[in-house]
Structure formats: structure tokens, C-alpha cells
Amino acid sequence: MAEEIPNLVVLDADVAKATQTCDFQAVYPDRFFNCGVQEQNMFSVAAGLALEGFIPFASTFGVFATCRAGDQLRNSIAYPKLNVKIGATHCGITTGGDGASHQANEDIAITRSLPNMTILVPGDYEEAKQVTRFAAFYKGPVYLRFGRDAYPIIPLIHSPIAVGKGKLLQEGLDITLISTGIMVSEVLIAAELLLTKGISSRVIHMPCVKPLDQDIVIKAARETRGIVTAEEHSIIGGLGEAVAGTVSQFQPTWVERIGIADVFGESGQAGELMDKYGLRAKNIVDAVFRILEK
Amino acid sequence: MKSSSPDFQFLSKKAKEIRGEILKMVHRANSGHLGGSLGSADLLVALYYHIMQHNPDNPGWDKRDRFILSKGHCTPVIYAILADIGYFPKEDLLTFRRPGSHLQGHPYQPKTPGIEASTGTLGLGISTAMGMALAAKLKGESHHYYVLCGDGEIQEGQVWEAAMFANKYELNNVVAFVDRNYLQTDGHSEDIMPLDPLAPKWESFGWQVHTIDGHNYSQIIETVQMAKRSSKPTMIIANTIKGKGVSFMENQVEWHGKPTSQDEFDLAISQLNN
Incomplete structure (x- = not known):
């Protein structure tokens, strides 16, 4: 996908190993930007990149994507309907051991109430790849909701x-x-x-x-x-x-x-x-x- | 940057016109932010009428310099300028803050020609400018990004996130200003949340810092010339007078965000014309 879309870039906020955007970084180091522990800045930076014609995938945990950087998600990305893709990982209670502070159980509610947002929630690893690819070619803000663990592959979906x-x-x-x-x-x-x-x-x-x-x-x-x-x-x-x-x-x-x-x-x-x-x-x-x- | 030497008389005349439009817009709308708009008018006039390369007939020209109003509440000053230059009809100014208007209370990029980024909640604009400046670096483009922050605005944590980001990615195509008028909604900035010493803060974040008189065109223009040669992102601390040009508004915190009565409006206009 990165080969097909040369203006696709990836941003992360110091959780690249957990979100696995580090795999993209390894192959495309010049198209990967680690923003440090700065989810708010990362989302507005992603908006800036989109304004200049890039297709940014900004990835962090769901709690940070919707609550910590909720203003930036709303005002920098959703309101001007910019072509930014949010890769929110560790969503839901199955995030597990980190406890309630890190379990995004309200992220769909938050993003559903934002005009212009599209919300995609895959059921397994294959569908996760499908929605990611779909988002890259879809014009407009997309919230991609991923879990942390691997779940059974269900070819039916x-x-x-x-x-x-x-x-x-x-x-x-x-x-x-x-x-x-x-x-x-x-x-x-x-x-x-x-x-x-x-x-x-x-x-x-x-x-x-x-x-x-x-x-x-x-x-x-x-x-x-x-x-x-x-x-x-x-x-x-x-x-x-x-x-x-x-x-x-x-x-x-x-x-x-x-x-x-x-x-x-x-x-x-x-x-x-x-x-x-x-x-x-x-x-x-x-x-x-x-x-x-x- | 225009190759010709600056015509200070022309810039002063423009600033007076723009201040008049600012007063009219806020008075008609009976809402809006006068103090910061009047105070930053000289900075924006210097940028739009002398420093920046841009083309109102082709707002999307890829080589244009970009201006991002991070202190998004000061829409009256930028709308007045964009209309004067021809980005949209001057009659549109009559619709400021009205339903159906493209001239929203805070800048909305998808609708308003010449507005480069949607801003409003404080801190977004400077961060967005970092993403845009990074994009220009990636594409090998040589235009510049001019950003105006309020001094109250830089109390926001996101501003300092952006400051770190600019340093990491060596975004020397960013020339930012702090509109340093020492006033914010609730009072004097050093009482509300102290910012001084401000220059060392930005220097320690890896920025080149200059402190100037934000009403002095010669200083504004010469400092921007230095900034464009810098290997670092530049922050220009522009000391300004909030409400500049209207004696009873100058340095008065109450004029941050309130409209004028008819008497106040008439008096303000008469002062500008003197």
C-alpha cells in the first residue's frame, strides 16, 4: 500500500512498538514521524500534512486518540473534514492488564458524535488489513478501531x-x-x-x-x-x-x-x-x- | 518578500483602513474580538502587503507563503485584509458571524479563500503549521509558514509540543510571532499565568528568538529577513499594544472580546481618522 500511495505517511506518539507502526518505520523511515508523547500535537500535525496533500495515518491508543487529543480530533481533523486516518489501537476492555485508564470503552461514542467521521471496526486481523486499505483510498477522516490481542480469523467476514x-x-x-x-x-x-x-x-x-x-x-x-x-x-x-x-x-x-x-x-x-x-x-x-x- | 523597499506610508495607510474595517465588522456583528485584532493589524499588514508571496487570484498556488492565524479569535483582522486584497468580495464582511456566512467567528479553511488552516481552540494553529512545514520539507518546497500566536495562547501545552517538534524536524521554514500584549481574557498575563522570561523559554526549545516592536514595520520586515536565513525555526516576540489605534481600548483588558456601543463605535472611528 505504501508503494501504491507515495504520499501516505505514518505518525506515532511513542507507542510505535505497541501499535506496530514500527513495521512501517523499518521499511519507510523517511515517511514515518515519531511525535513523542504528544498526541495532541500529532493530530494537528497530521492535519497540516493533510492540508498539504499527504495522507497521514496517525496512530496511538484509543484512549489518547479520543480523550487526550479529543479537541484536536474534533477541531483540527473532523470539522475541516481533512484526509487523516486515525489508527486507534488497544481499544475496548480486552486491552487488559493496563486497567481502566487505558481501556477505551467510549471511543465509538465520542467519534460517532463528531460530524464527518467514518468509523471502521474490524473483526479480525484480515479485516483489519481490509479496513486499513479501504481508509487509505477513502477521502475524509476515518477512525480505525483496533484491539490489542489476536482473535480467531473468520473468513466469513x-x-x-x-x-x-x-x-x-x-x-x-x-x-x-x-x-x-x-x-x-x-x-x-x-x-x-x-x-x-x-x-x-x-x-x-x-x-x-x-x-x-x-x-x-x-x-x-x-x-x-x-x-x-x-x-x-x-x-x-x-x-x-x-x-x-x-x-x-x-x-x-x-x-x-x-x-x-x-x-x-x-x-x-x-x-x-x-x-x-x-x-x-x-x-x-x-x-x-x-x-x-x- | 517583495523586492522593492518597503513603502512605510502605504503600510500605515493600509493598517488604518484595516483597523476601520475591524471596528465595523465587530460593531455590525455585535460580537467579536477587537483588542487583539487591532493590536496585531500592523504585523498582518506587513506580512500580507509586503513580506509574503501570495496571489489572491490563485489562492492554491503551491509556491505561496502561508499564514496561519493560531490565535483564531482574531478573525476580524485577517478577514479585513483578505477582502481588501481580493480573496473574496468586500461585501462578504457584512456577513461576519452571521448564519450562512463563510466568515465564521474562528477561521474555517474549507470555506474561506485565503484561510490556510482551521483554528479556534488555542494551540491548534501552530501545531498544524508544523505539519504543513514538514510537508513542505518533504516535498522540497521553499516557501515559508508564518504563524501568529497570542501570548495567552502559549500557556497551552500543545504550543510547547509544537515547539519541540519544530526543533526535532529542523523546521526553519517556520516564522512564528507571539503577539505579546500582556493581556488575556481574564487579566494581565503575568497575573493569570506568568510567561516571562519568554525569550529564553523559546531559545531553550531550540528556536531562534527575536524581540521587536510589533508596530514598527521596519523592525518587523528586517527581523523576518533574518528569520528566513535562520537554520532554526524562528519565534519573533512582537511587543504590541492591545487595542492599538483607539485610545480608550489600548491596553484595556475589557476590550478583548466585547463589541462597541454606537457611541463607542463613532468615537473609535473618529480617532482612527485623526
Whole structure:
């Protein structure tokens, strides 16, 4: 991609080994700029590079990208709609051991509320490469939300990325399960569990959280008995509320949101935290029964 | 830089006209920032009418010098100048701060011809200029980036992040100014959050520093000439009088961001014309 796009440059803020932008640096040292521990400056510098025709990818942890440098994200990048790509890593509670200070559970909520932003949240490593490539060729600000750990590769989700388009993974008649990011794994497990109980699930994956694919959501609301959303993010302001907002306006139905309740996280291993904070397939299945028993 | 020697009479005349437009814009809008706009008018007049290479008929000319208003609240002075030079019609000034206008309270680059970067919250502009200056270095371009910061603005941490960045990447194509009037919204800068000694701060961050009278065209122009030969980024501490040109506004903190009454406006205009 760097060969195809000679004006692509990468910036990092002293976390290049963690975000792995160091791999780009190793090959293109003249197109890599380590800004030091200066997320705010980095975002405005990226805006300046974009104004002069470069395509900057600015990478740091999600908490810094949306909160520490929130003003610069809003006023330097989103407001003038500059062609800057934010590579936000270590998002969600699976960031793990560093604890709540480093777990971005509200970054989708923040970026969703910024006009001009496009939000892409991949479900696995292959899709992470897909959304990155897509962002490079897409004109405008893009927030790329990555997790820290490796998750199972799911070939089912590797159809092409399109802005405002969800991916229908499985047809179903009784209930609809909509995931974004790594929760696609849990949703697919949940769909299998439900099938053993005779429940047919429609499964939709949403790598693009904003703009949301409203058509696929409205159709699901019309054709199944309800929707369960699943995201590794606060239930406030994320995919769940985007879906709920859409159906309440166009096709009211039951919506259950699986995500992190309105609490800060804590230190722990990713898996332990997913168990404790209710991000597992069994939590999705329970939510399905809450809807079907209404 | 124009090759001809500066015409100080012309620059003074222009500055007077621009100050008149500033007063009119803020009075009509009944909102806006007079003190800093009047105080920095001489700096901007020197830049736009003598120092910078630019072309209002081709705002995107790639070899143009760029000016970034980091103290973004001082839009009246830059809008008055851009309109006077011909970047957009002078009638547009009537729409300042009105719904539908491209002349927003703070600069918005996508809409306003001649505005190089969107600024507003303080510290963004100087940082954005660093990215632009880095881009010019990467492309081997030789134009310059002129940045105007407020002195209150440089209390922002982001400004010092940008200062470090400029040093690291040897951005000697940056010529920045601090509009050093010692006043900010809530009072005297040295009471609110002291900045002095200011020159050693910038020197210790790796910048070349000059201190000048920000109302003296000869000093402004000669110092910029030195800055353009510097191997380091340059900060010019321009001592200015906030509200310059209107006696009852000069050095008065209350005129940072309030509009004039009709009597005040009439008096201010009559003073400029004397």
C-alpha cells in the first residue's frame, strides 16, 4: 500500500512498538514521524500534512486518540473534514492488564458524535488489513478501531468493505444478532447455540459503525422478532444505540444491547474481563431469550 | 518578500483602513474580538502587503507563503485584509458571524479563500503549521509558514509540543510571532499565568528568538529577513499594544472580546481618522 500511495505517511506518539507502526518505520523511515508523547500535537500535525496533500495515518491508543487529543480530533481533523486516518489501537476492555485508564470503552461514542467521521471496526486481523486499505483510498477522516490481542480469523467476514454497509453473514428468521469488532466471534458462537435450541438467527457484522447501514437494520427489524447487538464498548453511544435509534425511528422492535455497562473496567486478562463484563456468547443467548419471552 | 523597499506610508495607510474595517465588522456583528485584532493589524499588514508571496487570484498556488492565524479569535483582522486584497468580495464582511456566512467567528479553511488552516481552540494553529512545514520539507518546497500566536495562547501545552517538534524536524521554514500584549481574557498575563522570561523559554526549545516592536514595520520586515536565513525555526516576540489605534481600548483588558456601543463605535472611528 505504501508503494501504491507515495504520499501516505505514518505518525506515532511513542507507542510505535505497541501499535506496530514500527513495521512501517523499518521499511519507510523517511515517511514515518515519531511525535513523542504528544498526541495532541500529532493530530494537528497530521492535519497540516493533510492540508498539504499527504495522507497521514496517525496512530496511538484509543484512549489518547479520543480523550487526550479529543479537541484536536474534533477541531483540527473532523470539522475541516481533512484526509487523516486515525489508527486507534488497544481499544475496548480486552486491552487488559493496563486497567481502566487505558481501556477505551467510549471511543465509538465520542467519534460517532463528531460530524464527518467514518468509523471502521474490524473483526479480525484480515479485516483489519481490509479496513486499513479501504481508509487509505477513502477521502475524509476515518477512525480505525483496533484491539490489542489476536482473535480467531473468520473468513466469513472477509467480503469487501464499503462505507455504510453491513455484512450479512447468515440468514435467519427468529432473531437478529448484530456485532461489530471482535464480538463477531461471540455472535457466531451464540448463533450456533441458539440453533441447537431451534432458534434461527440472522447474523450481521458491522465493520462500519458510522455511517450505519440503516437498510439492513430496518429489514432485520421487519423480518425477525428483535435485535441483539454486541460490541466491546460501552452500551452508551456505540453500535447498540445506533441500531436502537434507527429502529425506533423507522421500524420499532425490541433491541437488547450487549456491551460494557456504564462502568469503568479494571486490570485482568482479556478473556477474564470478557467473562466478568458480560461479553460472551452466553450473554448474547440470554438476551435473545429476554426478547423471545416478551 | 517583495523586492522593492518597503513603502512605510502605504503600510500605515493600509493598517488604518484595516483597523476601520475591524471596528465595523465587530460593531455590525455585535460580537467579536477587537483588542487583539487591532493590536496585531500592523504585523498582518506587513506580512500580507509586503513580506509574503501570495496571489489572491490563485489562492492554491503551491509556491505561496502561508499564514496561519493560531490565535483564531482574531478573525476580524485577517478577514479585513483578505477582502481588501481580493480573496473574496468586500461585501462578504457584512456577513461576519452571521448564519450562512463563510466568515465564521474562528477561521474555517474549507470555506474561506485565503484561510490556510482551521483554528479556534488555542494551540491548534501552530501545531498544524508544523505539519504543513514538514510537508513542505518533504516535498522540497521553499516557501515559508508564518504563524501568529497570542501570548495567552502559549500557556497551552500543545504550543510547547509544537515547539519541540519544530526543533526535532529542523523546521526553519517556520516564522512564528507571539503577539505579546500582556493581556488575556481574564487579566494581565503575568497575573493569570506568568510567561516571562519568554525569550529564553523559546531559545531553550531550540528556536531562534527575536524581540521587536510589533508596530514598527521596519523592525518587523528586517527581523523576518533574518528569520528566513535562520537554520532554526524562528519565534519573533512582537511587543504590541492591545487595542492599538483607539485610545480608550489600548491596553484595556475589557476590550478583548466585547463589541462597541454606537457611541463607542463613532468615537473609535473618529480617532482612527485623526
